[in-house]
Amino acid sequence: MLPKAFVFSFIQTLITVSVVSQSVASIPSLSGFGGSEITLSRTFSESSLYGYINGGAELYLEYGFDTLVVTELTSGDSDIRVEIYRMKDKEAAFGIFSVSRFRCNGGPKLTDHMCRSAYQLQFCMGPFYVSIVNDTGSEADLRVSNEVTRYLLGQIVDPPFNPAEFFATGVNDEAMKSAVLVRGPLGLYNGIPTLSDIMGEATGYSALIVREESKTIASMRFVSDTLATRFTELFRQRIPADSLINGNDPAVSVVSSQHIVLTLE
Numbered sequence: 001m002l003p004k005a006f007v008f009s010f011i012q013t014l015i016t017v018s019v020v021s022q023s024v025a026s027i028p029s030l031s032g033f034g035g036s037e038i039t040l041s042r043t044f045s046e047s048s049l050y051g052y053i054n055g056g057a058e059l060y061l062e063y064g065f066d067t068l069v070v071t072e073l074t075s076g077d078s079d080i081r082v083e084i085y086r087m088k089d090k091e092a093a094f095g096i097f098s099v100s101r102f103r104c105n106g107g108p109k110l111t112d113h114m115c116r117s118a119y120q121l122q123f124c125m126g127p128f129y130v131s132i133v134n135d136t137g138s139e140a141d142l143r144v145s146n147e148v149t150r151y152l153l154g155q156i157v158d159p160p161f162n163p164a165e166f167f168a169t170g171v172n173d174e175a176m177k178s179a180v181l182v183r184g185p186l187g188l189y190n191g192i193p194t195l196s197d198i199m200g201e202a203t204g205y206s207a208l209i210v211r212e213e214s215k216t217i218a219s220m221r222f223v224s225d226t227l228a229t230r231f232t233e234l235f236r237q238r239i240p241a242d243s244l245i246n247g248n249d250p251a252v253s254v255v256s257s258q259h260i261v262l263t264l265e
Contacts, residue, residue: 064088126158
């Protein structure tokens with residue numbers, strides 16, 4: 001008979017493995033996407049990401065990167081490249097999406113957070129950020145990109161990023177079109193570089209930054225009380241030395257010991 005201590009330890013290990021495996025969302029697959037042929041598929045880990053995006057890997061790692069699957073497929077006359085980034089959580093996925101979208105056009109809204117241009121369709125859902133790139137910008141390529149998006153969304157069970165986790169009353173759709181989520185200096189520089197001097201010294205945080213009329217509002221959630229207090233103290237010491245926007249003092253609102261809101265005019 002096995003010792004009770006061994007049995008208890010073994011059961012704990014099984015529970016831990018089960019919880020970890022359930023917490024890692026399965027990456028959507030294009031293997032069953034109808035009317036298409038996969039010509040190439042590659043997978044990149046944290047250590048090999050530099051081999052694919054040498055100049056931009058640090059940005060993904062700052063947000064919290066897990067795995068990238070790149071699939072190239074042919075559908076009719078369309079050549080499509082699909083990049084599926086599995087990030088550490090849905091905040092990281094929205095963060096990468098928020099600093100990557102550019103000149104979004106119209107078209108059907110297939111999910112809460114998406115951006116469509118002639119040559120690229122981007123969206124995030126749960127811990128996934130997806131970029132779908134075509135070669136021609138034709139109506140046919142855009143149609144295939146929409147179909148790929150619907151197919152992938154059908155496999156993602158995780159909910160989308162919810163701005164109410166930063167702003168209790170939520171953020172309206174218009175403000176979300178330009179909202180940026182950052183977790184460090186690289187995201188800040190790529191998203192709202194004008195705030196680098198103000199927020200650049202912060203560490204261990206996630207911040208959702210939105211515009212309301214003439215105000216910029218940054219809701220910052222820290223991983224510890226110590227980091228939140230340290231940033232708040234440093235921030236207040238620097239005002240009004242060189243951290244003013246349009247000559248007005250920013251306001252600091254303490255929501256909790258780990259959550260502060262900056263209002264900049």
